[in-house]
Amino acid sequence: MWIFSIFTIISNFILNYTKGFTAAEIMERRLDGIxxxxxxxxxxxxxxxxxxxxxxxxxxxxxxxxxxxxxxxKLQTLEIKNTKQVCQEK
Structure with a gap:
């Protein structure tokens, strides 16, 4: 499926390029879409x-x-988190 999407992106770029758009314009429109x-x-x-x-x-x-x-x-905070978790489980 991803091969088809890559083919579509490339063919769309070529189609727009042949219509007279520059590469910068094509990429700008693509960024707007994204x-x-x-x-x-x-x-x-x-x-x-x-x-x-x-x-x-x-x-x-x-x-x-x-x-x-x-x-x-760090060890102290981990111990505090563990004790809180144990208290919540009870």
């Missing part, structure tokens, strides 16, 4: 993936900084 598709997906999903990505990025940076300067702090 941006529209991504924005539509974000609206449908309620922007949750973007917020989750931002949250995970912030947590990753925070944890990296903590792990560099305070290596024992």
């Amino acid at each position: 941006q529209t598709t991504l924005f539509t997906i974000l609206i449908i999903t309620g922007f949750k993936p973007i917020f989750k990505l931002i949250k995970n990025t912030i947590v990753f940076i925070k944890q990296t900084i903590i792990n560099i300067f305070f290596p024992n702090k």
